[in-house]
Structures are given as C-alpha cells and as structure tokens.
Amino acid sequence: MINYTDILREHNLKATPQRLAITNELYTKGHVSIESLYELMVKKFNSISLATIYKNINLMQKNSFIQEVKIPQAKSVYELTKASHSHLACTKCLGVEDITIDLNVIIDTITKTSSFKIDSANLVVSGICKNCQRS
Amino acid sequence: MINYTDILREHNLKATPQRLAITNELYTKGHVSIESLYELMVKKFNSISLATIYKNINLMQKNSFIQEVKIPQAKSVYELTKASHSHLACTKCLGVEDITIDLNVIIDTITKTSSFKIDSANLVVSGICKNCQRS
DNA sequence: CTGGGTGCAAAGTATTTGCATGAAC
DNA sequence: GTTCATGCAAATACTTTGCACCCAG
Numbered sequence: 120m121i122n123y124t125d126i127l128r129e130h131n132l133k134a135t136p137q138r139l140a141i142t143n144e145l146y147t148k149g150h151v152s153i154e155s156l157y158e159l160m161v162k163k164f165n166s167i168s169l170a171t172i173y174k175n176i177n178l179m180q181k182n183s184f185i186q187e188v189k190i191p192q193a194k195s196v197y198e199l200t201k202a203s204h205s206h207l208a209c210t211k212c213l214g215v216e217d218i219t220i221d222l223n224v225i226i227d228t229i230t231k232t233s234s235f236k237i238d239s240a241n242l243v244v245s246g247i248c249k250n251c252q253r254s
Numbered sequence: 255m256i257n258y259t260d261i262l263r264e265h266n267l268k269a270t271p272q273r274l275a276i277t278n279e280l281y282t283k284g285h286v287s288i289e290s291l292y293e294l295m296v297k298k299f300n301s302i303s304l305a306t307i308y309k310n311i312n313l314m315q316k317n318s319f320i321q322e323v324k325i326p327q328a329k330s331v332y333e334l335t336k337a338s339h340s341h342l343a344c345t346k347c348l349g350v351e352d353i354t355i356d357l358n359v360i361i362d363t364i365t366k367t368s369s370f371k372i373d374s375a376n377l378v379v380s381g382i383c384k385n386c387q388r389s
Numbered sequence: 390c391t392g393g394g395t396g397c398a399a400a401g402t403a404t405t406t407g408c409a410t411g412a413a414c
Numbered sequence: 415g416t417t418c419a420t421g422c423a424a425a426t427a428c429t430t431t432g433c434a435c436c437c438a439g
Contacts, residue, residue, distance in 0.1 A: 133413050135419060153403090168421045173404060175419090189324040191376050207370050218368065220360055225377070229353065234384035235342050241326050242360070243376045249369035268438055270394060288428090303396045308429060310394090 121146055130182045137164065137171055142199070145185060150196040150206075150215040188215065190243055203239075209248035216248065256281055265317045272299065272306055277334070280320060285331040285341075285350040323350065325378055338374075344383035351383065 123142040124134040132138065140163050144151055151159070153172060160167045176197060179185040188196050190208045196215050207216040222240045229235060258277040259269040267273065275298050279286055286294070288307060295302045311332060314320040323331050325343045331350050342351040357375045364370060 128414095133418060135413070137420075166421070169403090170405075170422080171420055174406095177405090187326070189326060191322070191324060191374075207364070207368065209370075210373065216370075218364065220363065222360075225355055225357075225360075226379075228355065229342070229379060233342070233353065234387070235344075235351075235379070235381050236387055237379055237381040238345065239326075239380050241378045241380065244361070244364060244370070244372055245374050245376065246370050246372040252369070252371055263439095268393060270438070272395075301396070304428095305397080305430075306395055309431095312430090 126184075130179075130184055132178065132182070132184075137167060138175055140164070141172070141175055141179075145197060145199050149217070150188065150198050152194045152196050154194065156197070188243070190215065191245060205242035205244065207248065208243055208245045209251055210245055211247055211251040214248055218244075261319075265314075265319055267313065267317070267319075272302060273310055275299070276307070276310055276314075280332060280334050284352070285323065285333050287329045287331050289329065291332070323378070325350065326380060340377035340379065342383065343378055343380045344386055345380055346382055346386040349383060353379075 120143065123139055123146075127134045127138055127142070137160070140160060141156065144156060144159050148159075153176065156176075157167075157169055157172050160172065176185065180187065180197075183200055185197050186200050188198060188206055190196065190206070192210070193208065193213055198217075201217075202219075204217045205220045205222070207218050209215070220242065222242065226237055226240055230237060255278065258274055258281075262269045262273055262277070272295070275295060276291065279291060279294050283294075288311065291311075292302075292304055292307050295307065311320065315322065315332075318335055320332050321335050323333060323341055325331065325341070327345070328343065328348055333350075333352075336352075337354075339352045340355045340357070342353050344350070355377065357377065361372055361375055365372060
C-alpha cells in the first residue's frame with residue numbers, strides 16, 4: 120500500500136479520500152474498468168457519484184498519472200502509469216496482466232521501412248490465462 | 255472496386271444497396287469510424303439511418319466479415335477482415351494504415367515465458383504519418 | 390410471395406456538464 | 415478563508431431495440 124497523497128499533490132491534485140481510494144484500487148487490482156471501479160467505490164463510500172469517478176479518471180489521465188488500456192472485444196481498463204509494457208488479456212475471465220516485452224526490434228523495423236515517426240507502440244495479446252486453462 | 259454481392263450472400267446476408275455502399279467504403283478508405291461512415295452514407299442515400307449502420311456493422315462483425323480496430327486516445331475504426339496485420343495510427347490526422355509485421359518471435363517468447371495460451375496479438379503503433387510530418 | 394432489411398422513433402447505456410454544498414489545505 | 419472536489423440532476427453522446435413498411439431473392 121503506497122501513500123499517494125504526496126504523489127497526487129505533486130500533480131496539483133487534492134488528496135481526497137475518493138482519489139486515494141481510486142489510486143489504491145488501481146494499485147492493488149492492477150487493471151480496473153470504470154464499472155468495477157464504481158462497484159468497488161460504492162462499498163467504501165455510501166454515496167460516491169459515477170460523475171466523480173469519471174472526473175477523476177479523466178483528470179488523472181490528462182496528468183499522465185493513469186492510462187486507459189483498450190482491449191479488443193472487451194471493455195477498457197485503467198492502470199497506473201508505469202514503465203512501458205504490453206498486456207495479456209484473457210477472453211474468458213476478462214482479466215488483464217502486464218508483460219514486459221522488448222518491442223524495439225519492431226519499432227526499428229517500422230522506422231526503417233516506413234516514413235512513420237513513432238511515438239509509442241501498444242501491444243495487446245488476447246487468449247486464455249493460466250487460471251482459466253484449467254476449467 | 256470489388257463486387258461484394260456474392261461475398262455478402264456467402265455470409266447469408268442480402269446484398270442491399272446500403273451494405274454494398276458500406277463495404278465499398280471500407281474497401282476504398284481502408285479504415286473508417288462509425289461517424290465518418292455515417293457522413294459518407296448520408297451523401298449517397300438521402301436518408302440512411304444510423305441504426306442501419308450500427309446493425310450492419312454489428313452483423314458483419316459477428317460474421318467476421320469486418321473488424322473493429324481500437325486505437326489508443328482515438329475513436330475506433332472498422333476495416334474489412336484480411337490477413338493478420340498491425341496498424342499505424344497518426345495522432346495528427348487520425349488516419350490509420352496497415353502494416354505487416356511478423357509478431358511470431360514475440361508470440362513465441364510469450365508462450366515460452368508465460369502460461370498464457372495466445373489466440374491473437376494486436377499491435378497499434380501511434381505517431382505521425384508521412385504526410386503530417388511536413389506541416 | 391416471403392424473409393430479411395431499412396428507417397424512424399423510442400429506449401437504453403455511457404459519459405459529460407453545471408451548480409450548490411462541502412472538504413482540503 | 416479560498417480553492418478545488420464532490421454529489422446530484424440534467425444534458426449530451428453513443429448504441430440498441432421494436433415495429434411498420436419495403437425490397438432482394
């Protein structure tokens with residue numbers, strides 16, 4: 120459990136209980152959809168507004184504090200911004216895992232063979248996770 | 255200009271003028287968002303319904319006839335299903351290009367280092383396209 | 390003909406906005 | 415005390431659904 124109070128303030132964001140709860144949820148769960156984030160927040164605050172969730176998600180995204188991960192055929196999830204990485208998305212449990220893969224070879228190839236100026240590369244691999252392979 | 259009449263029928267879909275227009279648009283433009291597809295269709299049909307666009311897009315997706323491409327920080331675009339490939343997304347003009355990249359090395363690496371059973375790998379590279387680099 | 394497709398309107402879902410109150414600092 | 419965040423309600427945006435009519439096969 121990390122103290123996000125100071126980190127939020129560094130981004131000129133007040134450290135409200137709602138924000139601390141959201142960041143903690145993202146930290147512990149890793150990847151959360153708006154929907155499940157709301158459900159989790161309702162348990163902690165008797166009356167948190169969905170608008171508050173959206174406002175904070177959008178604000179933190181603008182601050183590059185968190186990032187949206189778009190998954191093919193599934194809902195987006197959000198994660199705390201960290202070192203560049205890729206994602207494994209399970210089509211069964213809808214869970215998302217981080218995976219570190221070196222995409223530099225690919226980026227170099229694209230740079231050499233096309234006239235495209237690359238900012239970022241985003242890889243999402245879909246399939247069945249370890250747990251779901253049992254059932 | 256390809257004749258999609260037979261292809262549609264092979265999927266048990268009637269070859270209506272609306273469908274032929276949609277498939278032709280996807281064929282000529284390559285990648286189109288719902289919004290711009292609607293604008294393009296309105297020019298051809300005095301009164302086409304957005305509902306018709308959605309119904310057909312959804313139906314063709316279920317038939318694996320077309321596919322949605324989710325782009326980070328931008329709206330989804332749709333394309334005709336073709337051989338596996340990756341995408342270059344321009345953050346300036348919002349255009350999307352296809353690019354063929356061999357992801358097998360990466361897929362092998364993931365298979366060997368994780369217990370994840372891969373179905374598909376989806377790479378979207380964001381940056382500035384050739385045209386937009388001039389301005 | 391006949392089944393499926395279209396367009397319209399309405400419903401449903403997702404997201405954003407405005408504003409008064411309340412909390413952080 | 416000020417500024418900014420929250421919650422609520424309303425507004426907007428996006429997508430789906432139901433149904434009468436129409437067209438492709």
